Amino acid sequence: MNALCCFGVCFVLLVEVSAGFGDLWRPENVNIDSLNTRYVLRWDWPHETNQAVTFTAQYLGEFHSRKASYEKYWTPVCVNVSEHRCDFTGAELHYQGLYLLRVRANTSQQSSSWVQIRFCPDKHAVLGPPSSVKLNSVKGNLEVIISDPVSSNNQSMKTLLDNNLSYLIHYWRRSEDPQTAKVLQTKYNVVALPELDRQTWYCVRVQSRYEYYNKSSVFSDTHCARTEGPMPYWQIFLYFLISMLVCFLLVLLLYFCFYKMFTFLKNTFWPAVQLPDHIQELWLSDSEKPQLLAPGSPESVCEPLVMVRPELDAVSVDEHLNAEDQDSSAHSRHGSGDSGVYSTEEDSCHRSSTHTDLQMTSKKHREELHDGTLLELCA
Structure with a gap:
């Protein structure tokens, strides 16, 4: 038994030494970049060689790997591509399936060993935010209309998640900080926000959530709208004071303009310069003019x-x-x-x-x- 273990260790060391000195280097940092049902396999290959290097990527359902001749079930997606990426979106992987993805480097004379990862879209794929969020003001309240995130073929993600998709709504007054937002969680696509003030601006953002794997999306864009209804008394009083101030300033401006115009006309047609006294006496005397x-x-x-x-x-x-x-x-x-x-x-x-x-x-x-x-x- 000890002899077999020593033989295995020596074999592994021999393989690694041969790979380091003679075989082609394998791709590194292999990972999957995913959003809803869009999957892109990425890797790095920082090595230098005198030959042109290409890459091949394949996938296999994990249940096929239990068979003796599972090699024939590998499905190629990218063959001899020069880019360090491969788009698996068109492979139509089942969202709740379990797959094996692998990639290797190729030259005209040799190929590297495969680098393989395990991928389950339901568990590993990133959940996207709602595709759209709209606000409607209805009878003094704000109504939030949420559209489900969609897959690569425009299918609602709620159907792929067996209706386990929910939404986390943050809403706050526009004059306040978003950190003080109120939180509302719902599974419905149309929600009326409670406890809102009349004639007030509110802002809303929504996040998608999948509780089974505790996945959360980023927040959607922020949308703001104003509630309807009767105006609060303090706003009425404030608008009244502002209107009175504006009227006072307008009347003052008109008075100033009228005074300047009157002074100009008076100085033009009735100047303040008086005739000399001896001419006035002569003019006002009883003798002949x-x-x-x-x-x-x-x-x-x-x-x-x-x-x-x-x-x-x-x-x-x-x-x-x-x-x-x-x-x-x-x-x-x-x-x-x-x-x-x-x-x-x-x-x-x-x-x-x-x-x-x-x-x-x-x-x-x-x-x-x-x-x-x-x-x-x-x-």
């Missing part, structure tokens, strides 16, 4: 009016008046030599009145004006 005469009319008389700065003293004005008096007297002597005493008296009165008027005008304009401008007054 002044009338404008057309230029060049025989009644128009123009005399120069000197406008002086307020800081000018009376001496400058007197000098100007004396110069005008001398010009006037000389003109009177040359032009009216034979007029006698009457002309002299008339010139004297005229000079006196003119001097008095100019002094009064100069005094009044020194109080009114700040710049020296020479105007010509026609009366």
